[in-house]
Every structure is written in structure tokens, then in C-alpha cells.
Amino acid sequence: MARLKGGRAATDEEWLAFAARADKAALVYGVATTGIHCRPGCPARTPLRQNLRIFDSRAGAEAAGYRACKRCGGGQG
Template sequence: MKLHLAGQAPTEDDWAAFVGRQPTGRVWAVATTGIHCRDGCPARPCLRQNLRVFDTRAMAEAAGFRACKRCGGGA
């Protein structure tokens, strides 16, 4: 499975929360790097077209994403 096809594309609300580092309880994944992050990760935000959204960390990892080394990926 290609990472850019896994998960859901962000909605307008998802994107606003991601950029604003607002808590949502969702897991953010970046298709180009294969990494998933938690809310508020201090890493530089990705481009919107590369962002994928998952409901749980387990779902992101099952799709082939690994946890971010800066924030722990939503532990």
C-alpha cells in the first residue's frame, strides 16, 4: 500500500487544528516521510497534500507509518 493513499485526507477543520497545533485526539501522518505525530508536535508542519489523518496510532502504524522521534507519535 502506498502511504499517500492510506488514512483520510484532512478536512478544513483538521487542517486548521493541525496548523494551529490544537488538540483533536487524532493522529497526523505525513505521506512523504512515513511518520505519524501527536497533536502539538514541534516539528515543522508538512504540506497539506501530504497530510493523512488517522483515528488511532495503531491504525497509522498498520498503514506503514512509524512514530515521530520528536513527539513520540501519539503515545
């Protein structure tokens, strides 16, 4: 699968929160190599940091070509 673009790289604080599965951020996390976007706290396997992309909304991630995660719903509520 081709690597998707869009979003921005995670800051150190965002990466630590994502890796710890903190469910407090209002961001959507996309994985460039799989084309999937997840909500904070998703139980799916943690991607490599360089593959993580940050979006302000689910709509933004989907506009960039990412689809919702089947485990967490991709931030839909």
C-alpha cells in the same frame, strides 16, 4: 521514499487545528512523504496539506506503514 497510502485527507477544520498546533484533537496525523505519524501539537515542521493523512489511532497509522515521530512520540500518551 515512496509516498505512503492509508488514512484520509484532512478536513479544513482539522488542517487549521493541525497548522495551529492545537493539542485538543484525539487524532493521529501521518505525513505520506516521510512515513511518520505525529500527535496533535507536535513541534516538528508543518508538512504540506496534500501530504497530511488522518488516522483514528496510532495503531491504524502503524498498520498503514507509518512510524512514530521521534520528536513527539507519535501520539503515545
